[in-house]
Structure formats: structure tokens, C-alpha cells
Amino acid sequence: MLFLLRMLAMGVHFILAGTLGLLLGICRPFNPDNSRLCARLYSVPAQWLLRWRLKADAKGLLEHQRSCVIIANHQSNYDLYVLGRVVPERTVSIGKKSLKWVPFFGQLYWLSGNVLLDRGNAASAKQSMLTTTETLRNKDTSIWVFVEGTRNLGKGLLPFKKGAFQMAIAAGVPIIPVCVSTYINHIQLNRWDSGEIMIRSLPAIPTEGLSQDDLPQLVETCRQQMQQCIEEMDQQISQRA
Template identity: 25%
Template sequence: MRQAIGSFLFNVGFYLLSAVMAVAGLPVLALPARANAAYARMWIRATLALLRATCRLTHQVRGLENLPAGPCIVASKHQSTWETLAFNLVFHDSAFVLKRDLFYIPIVGWMMWRAGNIGIDRAAGPSALRSILRDARRAMDSGRPIIIFPEGTRTAIGADAPYQPGVAALYTQLKVPVVPVALNSGLFWGRRVFIKKAGRIDVLVLPPIAPGMARAAFMKTLHDRIEAATGQLAARQMTKE
């Protein structure tokens, strides 16, 4: 019952907070990309504080020492809305690869676009990959890491969805390290699940995959590392419960 009440309070608070900050942030849209990104981080910090207060849900990130000093691609497991928010704080000044449709959301979507995130039009075929590469190069030229969710959508705990070709295109064309990331956020903030469970989301940043691998070998290595580490995080949490 406590988590149901807390989840209700979080949802109400989240939508009120988002509405207020969206309207208050309208003038920010006229400012440069970094100002939009900084404003979004303020909103995310407030959202995560609300999540802690109402649902008693926190997080821990391990392995940040594995991030290269230079340009890189962060390729993460995707189980929850949580990482689309928190990763803006975990991986500073990053550019997300996300569905272009999100840019059409009034104010919030416009701010995503103005912040320099990378939109993908899944219906565009090969031209979509060309667009991603162009925008990713622009982000990297300004010193920003790229964050991509290789599965392309949120997956349930235990699900093993195919990894999409976008991450391979970025890896082979940009010739920078890819950093795999595992997490267990779906155990606490599930896909299409109203109640958010109390506890601690664990994020594990794994050693980078160096550039230069053949495409098929890279995809297998990335998949195997992420899925193995994600399975271990899930099993460890389930054992605690």
C-alpha cells in the first residue's frame, strides 16, 4: 500500500513539476544548446529527488572509471524510463539517440531538440543512419559522448531483444570506443507498470570495446557483455528479495 501511495504521489508531482518547468523554460528555447541541456538537468535532479522522497528509490553507478578520456559511444541496456532521465546526470553533457517523434512534444520535445540530441526516423531506412552519423559527428566535434540504447526500445526483465544496426553504424563509422552499460532499473520502474518499488537501481559501466572490430564480432561482443552483466545484476537483486 505504501508503494502504491508513493507512486501516485510521484506521478502527480512529476506531471505538475514537468508542466511548471516546461512553461517556465520557454525562454530557454531561444538560448544555445548547452543552456537547454542545463535546464533539463535541473528538471531531472528535481524529478529524481521526488522519486527518492515518494518511492524511496535511489541509484548507484559503478565503473565510471571505465569511461575513456576522449570521445566515446555509451551503449546501454534499456528497461525503464529511469535511464532516459538519470543518464543525463550520470554521463555529463551527453547527446542521446532517440525517436524523432519525441521532438514534436510541445516544449519538452522542443527542448530535447534544442539540447542537441539526435533524432532517428525509423521509417526513413538507410537515410536515417546517414542522418544519425551526421548529427553524431557534430556532437562529438563539440566534445559530447553519444548515448544509444541498442535495443531501440524498453525491454522487460529477462527479455533479450535484437540489437538494432544503428549502434554498429556508429561504431564502424566514428571509430571511437563503445562503452557497454548494464542496469536493473526494470526491477523497480517497470515498463507500463504504475507502482515503483523501493530500493536501489544498480548501473554498471563496463570496460570499453576498442574500435576496429569487424561489425558482426562487435555486435556479438556488445550483446554478450551487456546481457551477461544485466543478468547478474537482476539475479543479485532477486536474491536480496
């Protein structure tokens, strides 16, 4: 019963947050800070409704003063509500072009200046990546990428897509990994206190001076660091359960 009530409340919240976000986007379309503000619109009330205990250690991410590529693991659609609290200023994300057609959210996503990637069109996808690299270089804007390319459903990190790393190397900007504990199989939304989730940002990994020949090692380094961090957070939560 509690689960159904929560889902009903979340449905209403999704529509209200989308409406407010659309108004913000219409008033200042494509402003790169719209994403941060809209992420808060979705995440802050959701945390109260879903009653999970969110512990975020993301000071390094939030205080970073220059453009960067932020890479994060992706478990479920709830990531919008989990990670919305730690989206830094002037940060946009890369998403599938199909998101544009999701009522309220899709139009808001587009007006917030996020990058819509048509993965089925190689030429269009390449052009979008080139434009995004130029944004990193010259527009004091960071890019958030779910580096696995799809949801892992809490089954462990999937292989990383290379696009985020290629952009970071081409623009000469650092990569900041953001890790979320494995929550999707442990959060119990039919209970008043639904569980604990941890977020941790890792130290920035420089790419200045690297070439595309360094790409495999860079990908592996980031993946190993994120895997270790997620395992440590999962163990901490397990010990407190």
C-alpha cells in the first residue's frame, strides 16, 4: 500500500517538477545552469517522498572551478532523483535523442541545454560530440555522462563507452568520476524508511597532454577506481544494515 501511495505521489511530483522546469527553460532557454536547478526540482522533493537516507560526499565535484567531464554509473531511472543533489553549476548532460519525446521531462531536458545524441545516426552523433568538445573548451561548461551508456540494473559496472574519454582528451579537461552505491536491489519503497544510498566523487583525473593512444589506459583507470569505490560503499552500507 505504501509503495502504491508513493508511486502516485511521485507521478504528481514528476508532472509538477516538469511544469516548473519548463517555465524556467522558457524564461531562459538553453542556459547551462538550468540543468542543475531542474535536477534539484526533481531530487529534493523525491528524497522526502521516497524516504531514503542519502549520504553524499561530493565536495570536490561541487567546488571544481573549471570545465570537466563528469562520469557516473547508471543503475535505474531513479538516478535522476538520487544524483540530482550533486549536479554542479553550469553542467549539462548527454542523453538519447528519444528523451525529447518524454512528456514534460523531454522538453525540459532539451531547453536546459543538454545534448541529445542520435546513436543510430553516426554522422549526427559525431557532430554532436564535436560540438560538445567545443563547449568544454570554450564555454565554461561541464558535461555529465552516464559512462556505461545504459542502466546496469544493479548488476555491476558495464563496459564503459569511449565517447566521454575521447571528449575529455580532445578538450584537455579533467575527468571527475562520481560513484553511487548499489541501491536498486536494496531500496524497499514499501517501508517508511526505504534504505541508504551513498554518493562519492573521486579526485579529478587530468587528461592534459594525453592523446587518443592513451585512451584504453584512461578508461581502465577510471573503471578500476569507480569499481573499488562502489564496492567500498556497498560494504559500508551492508555493515550498518
